Every structure is written in C-alpha cells, then in structure tokens.
Amino acid sequence: MSPAPDQQHDPDCELCQADRFTHWYHEDEICWVADCEACGVPMVVWRHHGTEPPDADVEHALSVLNGIAEQRFGDAFSIDRQMRQVPDHFHAHARDTDWWSKRMTRPLSRYTGVGGDRETIG
Numbered sequence: 486m487s488p489a490p491d492q493q494h495d496p497d498c499e500l501c502q503a504d505r506f507t508h509w510y511h512e513d514e515i516c517w518v519a520d521c522e523a524c525g526v527p528m529v530v531w532r533h534h535g536t537e538p539p540d541a542d543v544e545h546a547l548s549v550l551n552g553i554a555e556q557r558f559g560d561a562f563s564i565d566r567q568m569r570q571v572p573d574h575f576h577a578h579a580r581d582t583d584w585w586s587k588r589m590t591r592p593l594s595r596y597t598g599v600g601g602d603r604e605t606i607g
C-alpha cells in the first residue's frame with residue numbers, strides 16, 4: 486500500500502517546495518499552476534509528491550491548465566505531460582507553439598499573489 490496522498494511530501498523535491506518566484510495563476514487543494522522558471526510557460530503541479538495522482542486529480546489538473554493556457558495562448562498550445570526535470574512528481578506544461586525558440590528571450594514573470602495580472606520582469 487502506498488501512503489495516503491496527504492502524507493506524500495518530499496522536502497528535497499523542488500515541486501513540493503513550491504517556491505513562489507514566478508507568476509501563479511491558480512491554486513486549490515489538488516494542484517497549483519505557475520510559470521515554469523525554465524520554460525516560461527504555465528505548468529500545473531499536483532499538490533502531493535508522486536507520479537500517479539488519482540484519475541480525478543489528473544483530470545482536474547489538466548482542465549485547470551487548459552483554461553489558463555487558452556487565456557494566454559488562444560488555441561495555439563499543447564499539453565505536455567513529459568516529466569523531464571522532476572520525474573517523480575506529477576506536473577504538466579502547457580506549451581505554446583514557439584515556446585522553445587522564445588524560452589531564452591521571454592521575460593520572466595514574477596510572483597504577485599495568486600490569480601492576479603501576470604507581470605514580467607524587465
């Protein structure tokens with residue numbers, strides 16, 4: 486048996502730490518959505534440490550991410566569930582079509598509270 490989801494927390498995991506540097510679009514009991522510092526695109530992160538959230542949590546997280554990505558990118562984005570940087574904690578990116586070429590020049594957003602206007606640095 487795996488531990489109950491609310492006991493899954495890894496103090497060394499950067500997604501568990503959930504540092505608030507970039508813009509946060511949303512948070513609730515299941516997930517939070519913020520700009521990925523590396524990619525500059527919205528990323529949804531499960532509240533609990535682990536790779537296999539219950540289906541309902543995955544569905545919720547991805548639909549929240551979809552709504553946010555639509556507001557920012559229109560329909561020119563795709564959901565990327567590959568977990569490259571942190572392979573042991575469920576998260577997904579909403580990547581717009583040009584994210585790869587834009588990622589070095591895109592100004593970083595900054596944290597101004599959850600769900601407010603997205604502000605960038607510089």
Ligand SMILES: [Zn+2]
Pocket residue numbers: 521522523524525528578
């Ligand atoms: Zn990223």
Ligand SMILES: [Zn+2]
Pocket residue numbers: 494495498499500501502533534535573574
């Ligand atoms: Zn974690």
